[in-house]
Amino acid sequence: AEDGVDVPVAVRAGRPTTLALAELDGGGAATYRFYLTGTSAADVELDDLPPLADVRVLAVGTLGLVMQPIASTVDAAVAGIGDDALVFVDPNCRPGTIGDDAAYRALLDRLFARADVVKVSGDDLAYLDPSSPAIDVARAIQALGARIVLFTDGAHAVRVVHADGDLTVAVPKVDVVDTVGAGDSFGGAFLAFWDAAGRGRHDLD
Numbered sequence: 001a002e003d004g005v006d007v008p009v010a011v012r013a014g015r016p017t018t019l020a021l022a023e024l025d026g027g028g029a030a031t032y033r034f035y036l037t038g039t040s041a042a043d044v045e046l047d048d049l050p051p052l053a054d055v056r057v058l059a060v061g062t063l064g065l066v067m068q069p070i071a072s073t074v075d076a077a078v079a080g081i082g083d084d085a086l087v088f089v090d091p092n093c094r095p096g097t098i099g100d101d102a103a104y105r106a107l108l109d110r111l112f113a114r115a116d117v118v119k120v121s122g123d124d125l126a127y128l129d130p131s132s133p134a135i136d137v138a139r140a141i142q143a144l145g146a147r148i149v150l151f152t153d154g155a156h157a158v159r160v161v162h163a164d165g166d167l168t169v170a171v172p173k174v175d176v177v178d179t180v181g182a183g184d185s186f187g188g189a190f191l192a193f194w195d196a197a198g199r200g201r202h203d204l205d
Contacts, residue, residue, distance in 0.1 A: 008050040013043040018063070028176040029154075034063070034097050042067035046076050053082060056200060057191055061090035061119075065107060066097050075107055078114050086194075086201040089115040089146075090187050093127040113145040116201050119187045122153040135159060135166070147204040152186055 018041035022030040036042070041063065052058070058081055060074045078087055089111045098104045108128075112118055118141055125134040128141075138151045142161045149161040155176075160167040194203075 009044060009048055011040075011043055011048050013040040015040040015043065018042075022180050024178060024180075028178050030178070030180045032094065032096075034094065036063070036067060036097060042070045044070045044073050046073050049073070049077060052077060052080070052085070055081065055085050057086045057088060057195060059088040059090070059187070059191060060111065062092040062094070063097060065091060065111075066094070066099070066104060071107060075110060078111055081114075084201060086116045086191075086204075087111075087114055088117045088119070088187065088191055090119040090183065091124055091128075092121075092183060093124045095127055109144060112141050115146040116204055117148055117150065117190070118142070118146045119150045119152070119183065119190070121183055122151075122156075125151070135161070139166075147201075150186075150190065152183065 016039050018039035019035040021033045021035075023033075024030050058078065060078060064070050064074050081087060089108075091108055091111075105128075120128075120138060120141065122134050125137040129137045132140075134153070135151065138149045138159065138161045142149045142163070147162065149159075151159040151161060153159075155171065155173070157171060158169040160169060
């Protein structure tokens, strides 16, 4: 509330809170364990969403793409969003949470086809196609319809993949203490900058 964050889709489900436990290695990289079954986060139906007609940016991803009924809700929301809304997808693939791999991949293909910006990590790309170089997998995602793909890879440069080629953006060297939330911070910062600059979906062309 202090930061001006509204929670219009908060639904009292009467179930335990969904839990994610992060364990850090010596380099600050995290591995996760999730407690999902019978928890509250999945209980978002399409009727629970506020009107989407005036939405400028819709960001979706992670557990919202694997838990039900929220995964179907996300699918329907993205399919029905207006033509002027910027859709941002961060799959943030967590293989241990994916029960039906074929259904999950089919959902991703639909989301990527409507997405304007897809943010993926090296781990995401390795899961989606472990037999191909990561940059080729990122290019294949862009070819499905996304205007740009932001490929982050830890301490390595960020690759921005678009229809006319790739752009490489160097990242500063930092002492890594904790990587939890790094991808979300990257994606959120991009969207905040883009929106604050008065840019929208069609400025990505």
